Amino acid sequence: MLDALDQGRQGGGTRARVGRPPMFPVEAQGITVRSDGRLLLDDVSLALTHGPRTVVMGPNGAGKSLLLRVLHGLVAPDAGTVNFAGRAADAAVVRRQAMVFQKPTLLRRSARANIKYVLGGLDRAARTAAADSILAAARLSHVADSPARRLSGGEQQRLAIARALALDPDILLLDEPCANLDPASTLAVEEMIDSARDGGAKIVLVTHDIGQARRLADDVVFLSGGRLAEHTPADRFFAAPCSAAAADFLAGRIHIPGGHDRR
């Protein structure tokens, strides 16, 4: 799929990303988000480098989706900064990110039209061809002409990811892309994520699925109650997490901040 895209865009076939200013590391410094006196993100600082796939984990309401929105520039933090290669995000940097939302929005159009919508700078025929090869890679060719919102949940999720990949992003932010998917669809999504990574994209993925995190993570960001509990290489995280919150999470214990833990 990425090859097809590159041909369509006349970009370098190796995705050398020539001419693109550097955007790594991505450094979040002291990110704080408040709402109605609640601290939704509390002084979160982390640095993301280009290569490793970062998996963000944590209980419901920990602030995972919010952190992705802040990184993507959709939510301005009340305090703190996000820098890309040492500079604040500008339009060029921002356009090189793509995000797949927890509840993806598909346009009221065919699956193919959803892809074509984000393909700019090509003539009509080239866009159709590029969209078709992207759909093929997402195994969605058979529903190319179907209304996007008529697809099954798994197909919709794959379409949303394919549309994000069509943007040829340097950073791909995925918010629970496999929630509600069966194992086969999950596998298909993971293959798409792999191919994006092979194509040179930095992956930041939120998941509750520990198995998926083990399969995909190179490093793990663990959030709990709006705080960064830890940011650890994956092998170390799964062997022996540093934080009590993560240890409880991995052991299947429910950790209620300020309350009694249940086993």
Place this chain on the structure above:
Amino acid sequence: MVDLGSIIGLALGLVASGDTELYAIILLSLRVTLTAVLIGCLIGLPLGAALAVLRFPGRGAAVAVLNSFMGLPPVVVGLVVYLMLSRSGPLGVLGLLYTPTAMIVAQAILVTPLIAALARQSIADLHGEYDELFRSLRLGPARQIATLLWDGRYSLTTAALAGFGRAIAEVGAVIIVGGNIEHVTRVMTTTIALETSKGDLPLALALGMILVAISIGVNAMVLSLNRTAQRLAHA
């Protein structure tokens, strides 16, 4: 007093025989109202979309004014257009009073706020759903509006049909600015009003039946549009 049965018979006869006067009146009605609705869509749809998408000072007031203009009384619109177009009015030199063009202008003024207000509502709902995607893709307002107009096409068509239904059935505006001149500016509603008072009940009733049929047809189109939208999950 003529008996009702024979009036209905004569009316049906007029409709069935393809009476040229009857059909000239129907065609003029359709020409005036369809043109007015077209103008209303060209202005009202982008206006409604802009009000739904753009954030600017005074937007709330603009929406309130628009919503209150949805129900403008046709006779008042007719009066205002009359004052503008009458010989002593600011646009009197155009000589448009008592022409179909004047009727189109009056009906366009009548339906534009209705179409714009309905469009604004449905576009605002859709925008709420698409906003996050738009912001993620960093789309400018023009691209957002174009997307919303296209993806909202079913409910916007319904808005246009509502405008059509309002304009085809109104009599107050067209009778003031058109003058109900035979063979020139007589449309269905003005003819019904005039012929009823003159006592030519079959012609009035024939037109009345056509008018009701048109409004049933419009409602059927709205229903089938909604059904299509549902089927395509576009609703």
